[in-house]
Structures are given as C-alpha cells and as structure tokens.
C-alpha cells in the first residue's frame with residue numbers, strides 16, 4: 001500500500017512556523033538596507049523596469065528603423081540591462097553582485113521555473129532566462145547546479161529552450177523526465193504530488209512567470225505558475241482557481257524554496273489566455289520583479305486591466321473572472337504576501 | 353502480450369477482499385498465477401504496486417534525467433477526437449461528457465486531466481491507453497446478480513471526473529495519462545485478451561470509465577463482435593446523451609452512489625448528487641442491469657436518516673429488486689483520519705434498507721459476513737453463498753428460487 005504523508009492544516013501550520021521561509025523572512029531578505037526594513041516592515045516592494053527599445057530602435061518618421069521593433073527576438077544587451085535595472089529597483093542597490101549573492105549561496109541547487117504553455121509567442125523569454133542564469137553563475141553557482149524547468153520537456157523546446165541534461169552546463173528539462181514524488185503533500189483544499197525537480201534539484205526556486213490573462217483564473221502570473229510544480233493542476237481550476245492557487249503556494253516545500261519572482265512582461269496577454277493568441281497580446285517590454293508573489297500578481301493584474309480598458313474590454317470582474325485567489329493568498333490563513341495596494345511600494349523605471 | 357492461464361489458474365481465494373475495487377492488491381494474485389511477458393508484467397505491475405516498486409526504484413535513480421529512460425508512450429497512438437463536446441469562439445470548447453461541463457481554452461485540459469483542447473478541437477488522450485489490466489471475479493466489481501462465478505477482463509485508463517477524498521486508486525484516477533505507465537491495447541486486442549482469459553465480460557473499472565468513454569464504446573463493440581459482454585463500474589456522473597451512447601453499449605452497470613446528500617458530494621466527492629440519481633433512473637428506463645454500491649464512511653454518510661432516505665428513493669424510483677451493497681470504508685488518500693466502518697454500522701444500514709422494503713441488500717468488504725449471500729426474498733433461503741469473491745453455492749435455477757420458485761432478478765447464466 002501507499003505511504004503517503006497527509007498533513008493536516010494544524011500540523012502544517014505548526015511545522016511551517018519552524019521550518020519554512022515565511023513571508024516575514026522574505027520581507028527581511030528583500031531589504032538589503034536593514035534600516036529600511038525596520039521602517040517599512042509590512043510593505044512589499046514591486047519593481048518594474050521598461051525598455052521601449054528592447055527589440056531594437058523605434059521607427060523613425062519614415063518607419064525605416066522599425067525592422068526589429070516587432071521582433072520576438074530581444075536585444076541581449078538590453079535584456080541584460082533591463083534585468084539589472086529591475087533588480088536594482090527592487091533592492092535599492094546598484095551593486096548587482098551583492099544583490100544576487102544575497103539571494104543564493106555557492107553550493108546551492110537553483111531551480112528556474114519558467115512558463116512555457118504559450119509556445120514561442122507567450123512563454124518565459126529564453127534570453128531573459130539565460131541572463132538570470134548568468135547572474136546566478138556570477139554569484140558563485142555552478143552551471144550544472146542550475147536547472148531551468150517546467151512541467152514538460154516538449155513544451156520547453158516549443159518555447160525555444162534546449163533540453164540539456166548532464167555535463168557541466170546549465171540543465172534544462174521538464175518534470176516528465178524525472179516524474180513526481182510518490183508522497184502526497186496537502187494544504188487546505190489541495191493534495192498533490194510535487195515535481196521531483198522541485199524536491200530534489202532545488203534548494204532555491206526562482207519563478208519566471210509570464211504576464212497573462214487566464215480564461216478561468218482571471219490572470220496567470222506568479223502564484224498560478226506554481227501549478228506547473230504539481231501533478232494534478234487540472235483538479236484545481238474550478239471556482240476561478242480559488243482557493244486552490246493560494247493553497248498550492250502554501251505547500252511547504254514550495255513556500256520554503258521560493259525566493260524571487262521575475263515576471264516576464266516583455267510580451268503579455270490581456271485576453272484569451274493562457275494560450276498564445278497574437279491578437280490578444282501586447283508588448284509592455286517590461287520586467288516585474290518582487291519577492292512577494294501576491295503583490296506582484298496584484299500589480300500585474302492592474303496592468304492587464306489597464307490594457308483591457310484601453311482595448312475597450314470589460315474588467316475581469318465584469319466578466320466574472322476577477323482573480324479572487326490573490327486576495328485569498330493574502331488572507332490570514334495564507335499570508336503569502338500583500339494585495340493591499342497601499343502596502344505595496346511600486347518602483348518604476350523607464351530605461352528608454 | 354502473453355497471459356497464460358484461465359479460470360482455473362486464477363487463485364481466487366488469494367485475492368484481496370478488503371479492497372474490492374483496488375487493483376493494487378489483486379494484481380499480485382493475477383501475476384503470481386500467470387505467466388506474463390515482461391511488458392505485460394510491467395503493465396499489470398504498474399497498477400499493482402509490486403511493480404510500482406520497480407518503477408519507483410527506476411524513477412528514484414532518475415533524479416538525474418540523463419539516467420532516466422523516458423517511458424515510451426506515443427501520444428499519437430492514444431489520441432482521438434472526443435465525441436461529446438461543443439466548439440466555442442476563440443478556440444475554446446465546452447465538454448459535454450459529464451455534468452461538470454468544463455469550458456477549456458486552447459492547450460488546456462478539463463478537470464479529468466485526460467482531455468485536451470488543441471487549437472479548438474477536443475481530444476481524448478486515453479483511447480486504448482490501458483494503465484491497469486487484471487482478470488477479476490465479477491463479484492469484485494461487485495456485481496452479485498450478474499453471471500456469478502465468472503471472470504471479467506478488467507481494465508482502466510488514467511483519470512477521473514471527480515476527486516473522492518477516500519479514493520483507493522488515486523495513483524491512477526487522479527493522475528494525468530502521461531504520469532502513469534500504460535500500454536497500447538486497442539479495442540480488438542482487449543476482446544482477444546478477454547477471450548484468451550476465458551472472461552465472458554470486459555469490465556471498465558478502477559478509475560472512472562466516464563472519462564474514457566470513447567475507448568469503452570469501441571472496446572464494447574469489439575467485444576460484442578467476439579461474443580463478449582461489457583460491464584462498467586462507474587460513478588454515474590455523466591450527461592444523458594453520453595450515458596445513452598456509451599453505457600447503452602453495456603450489458604451490466606455498477607454505480608457508486610457515494611452518499612445521499614448533495615453537501616457530501618460537494619465536499620467529499622467534488623461532484624453533485626442529482627446527476628447520479630438521474631443516471632440511475634435513466635439506466636432503469638434503458639433496461640440495463642444495475643447494482644448500486646454505497647461506501648459507508650463513518651460520521652460522513654452513515655446517518656440513519658440519510659440511509660433511510662436513500663432506501664426510500666431507490667424503492668420509489670428503481671424498485672425493490674435493485675441490489676444495494678453497503679461496503680466498508682478503509683482510510684486512504686485524503687481521508688485517513690477516519691476509522692474503518694464498524695460492522696454494526698453496516699448491519700444497521702442493511703436493516704434500514706430492508707425495513708424500507710428492498711429485497712437484495714448486501715454488506716461488502718467484510719469477507720464471510722452472512723450478508724454477502726443472496727437470500728430468496730420470499731422463503732428467505734440462501735440461494736447464492738459467497739465468501740469474499742468466492743462462490744460456495746449457486747442454487748438459482750432458470751432465474752428462480754429452487755425452493756419456492758420465486759423469480760430472482762439478475763442475469764444468472766451466460
């Protein structure tokens with residue numbers, strides 16, 4: 001017979017108090033300047049960096065420079081700079097080395113969880129992920145200790161990633177290659193098996209979601225991207241994914257390992273998501289970075305709403321698909337972060 | 353696939369009796385009494401737990417994916433357009449197979465996890481994708497009034513359209529098809545294997561056959577062409593059109609009625625009661641031989657009022673001759689905090705149902721209990737004596753009690 005571990009909510013709360021990197025710990029980590037941490041202990045930071053030249057020069061009066069403006073390929077140097085700007089905005093520090101060294105330590109195994117459901121058109125950008133891996137290596141992480149992953153290797157390939165296993169290079173493969181843990185883990189309404197990449201190949205998890213509308217959940221950004229770490233995401237789509245998204249993010253191993261969220265908003269989707277439909281995408285040419293996935297989702301949601309309004313579309317609430325799970329994630333039972341915009345400090349930077 | 357042996361080779365008393373619809377334990381018996389090729393062993397074993405260990409060992413060593421041998425499952429082999437769905441704008445679809453009516457966006461799957469929208473066309477991913485296959489006594493389904501003492505070639509694919517917190521087969525029912533080892537066994541091969549194993553029936557069971565309806569329909573057709581019947585073990589959570597099309601091909605049906613309250617269905621099953629009751633009525637009208645199982649879960653669905661309500665509903669809507677099995681709960685999956693159902697609770701439920709006038713009320717998962725037997729409702733004599741899944745005596749003659757000639761409903765002889 002099976003040997004699953006079933007954790008009651010009480011048990012979980014007890015153990016998580018002892019073992020998990022909870023929200024307070026995340027708050028502390030977010031504040032490189034300890035004085036600021038003392039001044040604003042309950043606030044979450046979200047940093048957004050934009051670069052309108054991310055795909056090359058803007059068109060001139062004759063439109064002749066527009067060649068690369070609509071390109072899917074990004075200018076690598078500008079992606080690199082955009083990542084640094086976003087991170088510096090989050091951590092109030094110009095020292096990029098110090099920022100990353102605070103997040104990871106040599107010898108740790110780092111997972112970079114991407115989102116590849118949307119194929120080439122609407123997945124975590126490969127160049128961005130390469131830049132993240134480069135920063136991790138600068139911070140002393142061996143390339144072979146970094147794994148770029150999602151649920152399925154074929155989807156990773158479709159999104160432009162190259163599957164790499166073994167050797168001394170950055171690894172890249174899907175959970176389909178190693179499977180799920182046999183034991184169930186539970187929180188609230190959720191009982192799932194976790195990806196063995198998460199449990200066995202990651203000490204620290206960096207989440208690289210995409211800014212997307214979602215036909216059922218409302219939006220799919222940082223919190224929802226964790227559905228890619230469990231074996232039964234299809235069971236957790238009813239009721240706009242509420243409270244399931246919040247409960248999945250409470251699973252102890254996820255909560256303990258998630259360190260940073262770098263949302264790819266270079267291309268984003270304002271309707272018809274989560275699959276790629278070109279007519280519903282736009283190009284904010286931005287990165288949204290936070291240690292608080294709830295705050296990031298709240299801000300990302302508002303960006304999608306603004307775009308929807310611009311397009312003459314109804315609000316998600318009017319379509320009865322407001323992402324209620326964001327509020328649930330912030331409630332007293334979850335405390336995964338802040339959804340109250342008065343308690344979210346947003347720093348915006350326009351690189352160009 | 354090579355499965356040697358037949359009726360005489362199945363070590364029936366050795367089958368697990370505490371867990372009637374769990375292929376995990378029974379696989380051991382099936383394997384130990386048969387000669388299997390390695391492939392078929394893995395198939396059976398995948399669902400059987402023993403081989404579960406072998407597979408787990410392989411996966412453990414596969415923490416490095418370069419050591420992993422990806423399981424060869426050719427998606428194209430198992431993919432067929434779904435039969436019950438409706439196309440919506442923007443490449444979305446609405447599934448019309450079960451009452452959940454999932455609206456599914458492009459590249460997404462429905463709740464059951466085995467149906468996928470690909471550019472606005474909905475596909476089943478589990479046609480002929482068999483993840484568990486065993487030769488079981490028909491009593492294990494349980495069907496007590498249908499070809500007693502016969503064997504059923506029993507199979508499952510991954511997936512389920514509900515999520516019962518007590519599921520004993522959650523490894524396959526709550527998994528996506530690519531997460532469990534499976535073999536390609538097309539409908540004709542299913543019929544051949546059933547014949548080879550001297551099974552007069554094919555049983556669709558273990559997970560939830562609603563979600564592999566297309567495969568079930570094609571396998572039933574292939575079976576009927578070969579003179580083999582089909583039986584389904586289901587939660588009955590299916591839309592009416594699909595029910596008529598799919599279960600219309602069945603020769604007998606067992607429905608798990610999980611409770612007689614909608615709140616239990618919502619909280620424990622993640623479904624609804626009414627569609628299941630509608631299914632039972634429809635099956636009755638269709639003239640399908642149907643038996644009902646009610647898993648009695650301590651404190652959750654074992655109240656006298658609920659059992660009485662259930663029995664009255666069965667009497668009024670289906671009649672007094674429908675066999676009703678009260679079976680014993682064993683803690684599993686997400687419901688491990690409750691005890692095994694006490695036998696007196698099962699006996700009390702049986703008494704309530706009998707007092708309401710139901711003629712054939714059984715107790716299940718309690719091997720050797722006298723309520724495993726079939727009694728003549730008129731003269732009260734034992735007509736079929738059972739111990740677990742084993743038939744000790746079968747006295748019904750031409751569908752009637754040999755003592756008082758009372759007609760005993762069911763399909764007693766092939």
Ligand code: SF4
Pocket residue numbers: 447448449450451452453454461462463464465467512513562563
């Ligand atoms: S069969 Fe599956 S996809 Fe269809 S409605 Fe039911 S759960 Fe949803």
